[in-house]
Amino acid sequence: MKLEMPAFQQAKLLVIGDVMLDRYLHGAALRISPEAPVPVVQVGNQEDRPGGAGNVALNIAALGSAATLIGVVGKDDNAQDLESRLTAAGVYCEFLKSEDKPTITKLRVISQHQQLIRLDFEEKFDKKDVVDLQSLATSLLPSAQVLVLSDYAKGVLQDVAALIECARGKNIPIIVDPKGTNFEKYRGATLLTPNFSEFEAVVGPCRNEEELVSKGLALMSELELQAILITRGEHGMTLLRPNSEELHLPARAREVFDVTGAGDTVISVIASAIAAGDCLADATGIANLAAGLVVGKLGTAAISGPELRRAILAEQDSGLGVMTAEQLSIAVHDAKAHGEKIVFTNGCFDIIHAGHVGYLGEAKKLGDRLVVAINADNSVTRLKGPGRPINPVERRMAVLDGLEAVDWVVNFEEDTPEELLKSLQPDILVKGGDYSLEQVVGGDYVLSYGGEVKALEFLDDCSTSAIVEKVKESG
Numbered sequence: 001m002k003l004e005m006p007a008f009q010q011a012k013l014l015v016i017g018d019v020m021l022d023r024y025l026h027g028a029a030l031r032i033s034p035e036a037p038v039p040v041v042q043v044g045n046q047e048d049r050p051g052g053a054g055n056v057a058l059n060i061a062a063l064g065s066a067a068t069l070i071g072v073v074g075k076d077d078n079a080q081d082l083e084s085r086l087t088a089a090g091v092y093c094e095f096l097k098s099e100d101k102p103t104i105t106k107l108r109v110i111s112q113h114q115q116l117i118r119l120d121f122e123e124k125f126d127k128k129d130v131v132d133l134q135s136l137a138t139s140l141l142p143s144a145q146v147l148v149l150s151d152y153a154k155g156v157l158q159d160v161a162a163l164i165e166c167a168r169g170k171n172i173p174i175i176v177d178p179k180g181t182n183f184e185k186y187r188g189a190t191l192l193t194p195n196f197s198e199f200e201a202v203v204g205p206c207r208n209e210e211e212l213v214s215k216g217l218a219l220m221s222e223l224e225l226q227a228i229l230i231t232r233g234e235h236g237m238t239l240l241r242p243n244s245e246e247l248h249l250p251a252r253a254r255e256v257f258d259v260t261g262a263g264d265t266v267i268s269v270i271a272s273a274i275a276a277g278d279c280l281a282d283a284t285g286i287a288n289l290a291a292g293l294v295v296g297k298l299g300t301a302a303i304s305g306p307e308l309r310r311a312i313l314a315e316q317d318s319g320l321g322v323m324t325a326e327q328l329s330i331a332v333h334d335a336k337a338h339g340e341k342i343v344f345t346n347g348c349f350d351i352i353h354a355g356h357v358g359y360l361g362e363a364k365k366l367g368d369r370l371v372v373a374i375n376a377d378n379s380v381t382r383l384k385g386p387g388r389p390i391n392p393v394e395r396r397m398a399v400l401d402g403l404e405a406v407d408w409v410v411n412f413e414e415d416t417p418e419e420l421l422k423s424l425q426p427d428i429l430v431k432g433g434d435y436s437l438e439q440v441v442g443g444d445y446v447l448s449y450g451g452e453v454k455a456l457e458f459l460d461d462c463s464t465s466a467i468v469e470k471v472k473e474s475g
Helices: 053-062 077-088 135-145 158-170 196-203 209-223 260-277 280-294 307-315 324-338 354-364 377-384 393-401 420-422 442-450 462-475
Strands: 012-017 019-032 037-051 067-076 091-098 103-110 114-121 146-151 174-179 227-231 237-240 247-249 341-346 369-375 406-413 430-434 452-456
Touching: 012 135, 012 196, 012 260, 019 053, 019 077, 019 354, 037 053, 037 077, 037 103, 053 067, 053 077, 053 091, 053 146, 053 260, 067 077, 067 135, 077 091, 091 135, 103 227, 114 158, 135 158, 135 354, 146 158, 146 260, 158 174, 174 260, 174 452, 196 209, 196 227, 196 341, 209 227, 227 260, 227 280, 227 452, 247 280, 247 452, 260 280, 307 354, 324 341, 324 369, 324 420, 341 354, 354 369, 354 452, 369 393, 393 406, 406 420, 420 442, 430 442, 442 452
Parallel strands: 012 067, 012 146, 019 103, 067 091, 146 174, 341 369, 341 430, 369 406, 430 452
Antiparallel strands: 019 037, 103 114, 227 237, 237 247
């Protein structure tokens, strides 16, 4: 299993299931009601978020994948609010409208980040509400790479077997977030993602890991499933596949704030990663990491692509330091997405001296992240002549990596860093030494997209060439 950012932007998914509106009323609770021993909440603001299958589609879109959503809503204002929020987030909605039932809405009252009460407004949808669902799904499936079925037992997935059969006929993977104890209706699905309680309700108590695995394998065989992923709260998650070792992943959350919507995050990340070409084990690892992020948030929340990318980089221990050009491009893109200003400088840095250290410290003060690009060995030889560099590129990069001011170090084989500049598009290009702005290589390009170019003098009147000459004379 590897943790690498999937190509989410290439993924196209169809989500079918129970959509709902999660409404939050936030306010201060400073006194107890004289009418009953309950707090009085002075409502300050209202927040609406898509819930259920809507949250799954929202998570998919937040990752950068294409999400189409089929669900049932009422003919009411809440349906309009739900659709407008999803559409604004990039989700393509195909909603069936019930003539006599409301949009499912869950109202939560929050004070000081604590949920005081939840009020549910819902009526279960019946067959007449979903009469056109199968034909709609059949028309949209050919453009999808993965089908996600988000079952909250509200009546939308009444004929889930027909949906699974249709997707299987088109060789489209089917990932199901199940509900209830009748898993027979999910026969033939690619992957089921029950939580531990749901799993035990179907297979019986699992007193140890051996029972969990044996009962899971038996269930897969009985229902002709390709895999089961059991989410286990503080115990992480377990992936079971026929003819493969079970994969146990520990919980990644540092602090659990709210588990609302965590299952939606897991299924959306797994489905998007598979649609992007990842294998199931790698997709599960990414989903486990995402679940650890989402439980640290309040309420149903989506994990964005940049947020997940940053977490993956941190796991790879490559958030800072020496990088390849490809790794650096990802890191810089993520930093920009978080509003950080990127400063870029380059040079041979053959012998690191006090002038370099002071200059790099001044360069770092101009922004949030400092990228130092250094000429590779052949490039230095072409620029400085035979006998240079004194130190090979690996040693030069290691020394720069050890400086507090430097965030990222990368090398380039060309004589100039112009290709890196085009890839990274830093906010500020800095050059050290006695240069005019017109002499800074790549300066015209940086200025063309609105960046800045600055020249800073080395401190202490130092230069690598002068140091080399002095060493030669003393020798």
